[in-house]
Amino acid sequence: MSRTIVIDPVTRIEGHSKITILLDERGEVSDAHFHVTQFRGFERITQGRPVHEMPAIMARICGICPVSHLVASSKAVDDILAVEPTPTGADLRRVINLGQIVQSNALSFFHLSSPDLLFGFDADPAVRNIVGVARHSPQLARDGIALRKWGQQIIEWLGGKRIHPTGIVPGGVAEPLSAEVRDRILAGVPEAIAAVERAIAWYKSDMLRWEEEAATFGNFRSAFMGLVDRQGNVDHYGGWIRVVDADGKYLADKVDPRTFNDYIGEAVEPWSYLKSTYWKAMGYPDGIYRVGPLARLNVAERTGTPRADEELEKFRWRVGRVAGSSFHYHYARLIDTLHAVEKIEELLHGPDILSKHVRSVAGINRNEGIGVSEAPRGTLMHHYRVDDDGIVEWANLVIATGHNNMAMNRAVLQVARHHVKGETITEPMLNRVEAVIRCYDPCLSCSTHALGQMALAIDLVGPDGRVLDTLAR
């Protein structure tokens, strides 16, 4: 008789989900599913709306990374208008997008994952939380809060408000940057760099404690995808799509993001609202690939900023040129954050950053548009079709968490096989299964297409479909 374990809901991720672990007749884990149980429907509700409204509507998908949707959506509308943003407009978009990367990465590492890393995966959940971190390692907690605050301030000062900003518009940005705001942001750079570098130093000093997790938390061969610039360096805003395999060999390079549909397919499973994307050339489900901070470092030659490049060199020395373990998302996320801070500083020192020319204006010139950018969790794609009056007829969103869906399922299976013993679910088991999901920092608000809410639970299910044990928080 086979059995099933269900974890429902998964905690410390953005959104709600559930995990089912299937046991075979010998009581061993045979399969695992990460279910996303929300439904949102933005692709449908935007039909019939004027395309100029799309960035503001799409920013409402998520309160954590609204800027990412604002950027990708505005780029898709740029494509429909057949305009390029002015250079200053594009650079200001980059700055606000990087502010988003900083605040979201800080949330993921310092607030959501550092309790596991600091106290261990077996620690009492009453201590294993941000208040526990504040008491045990106050500097680490202060650094997380300061970084997130700085990133949010960038969004607020440039975008108009912290949550659901509106400063990015089709053709560029709504307002030029003032010298006063530029200087206010720049004043925070030294502290932001110091905060990330302290976290990186701590992480490196403690890495050996997590060797077992690094070996078993989604450690498998897969492809990786991300955007790179002309030099092959990390590009969070534009550039080309590059995909490498587990050995670093290019599966595709210099791919125009507007042609992503030629390379990426989308599959749907009956047990989740989250779509599974796959590399078409390898088919489904073999075409598994990962996106996000780890993928960005794996596909790029370098980050392109000095401090982050120095850390990237050490990262590769420690975990390899193409890091395969999803546990290394944490380490990669810190380097990604350091790069973002440096890049913000570089952009704000640009000679034209205070230019008044920040927006290109045009009418409807195409009936189809695609916008692609790097969100904190990975590559984000918005694809719209409109009629001649610019009314949206169809929209499709390909979201970072969707790209990672197959990888997350495989990672959960690997952890379950390593840690699930017997017919009952223990707290350490629950936390490890959750923790491997947190490596990917999934955002389920974005990735599901919420009526109602369902908080993570694990179901342990036998071969006859009977639920043997359930553990929920």
Added chain:
Amino acid sequence: MSDVLVVGYGNTLRSDDGVGPLAAHVVAADPRLAQADVLVCHQLTPEIALDMRGAALVVLIDATTTAPPGAVTIRELGGAGATAGTTAGGAGAGRGPTTHHVGAEALLALSRDLYGAAPAAFVVSVGVADLDPGEGLTSAVEAALPAVADAVARLVAAHRARAGGGPGPA
């Protein structure tokens, strides 16, 4: 920067849950409270501990389902006695500091542990009738907005009186 911080939080797309943000706007426009810093947010997050750092008085305005619609109640938070992981009461009850959201007590503990801040802290709660998706408040809750501003003004006046800073707002 004022030594009084007022934080109104809630989801304005969930009908009466938006009473915190809307009341915060009323407080911000109230001449009796012109010296207070007012923060409007969707939910309490750890970064607010940083905003609390320089405050001697923090007033949180939130919705509650445990009081009749429109009823305004005041609860003092634990201050130095706040414990990690506890989120008692209507402000974040039951969620705990395990997500990007933290409860009022946990936020106070963060501010104390990280920044040495020990403000007096109160939650002004407003009973709600409707938390379904939608914008705007039900009539009973909307009618309570002046009472919320009065409650905040009384807390500030009492704080000023304790601090010896004069009579404060009436």
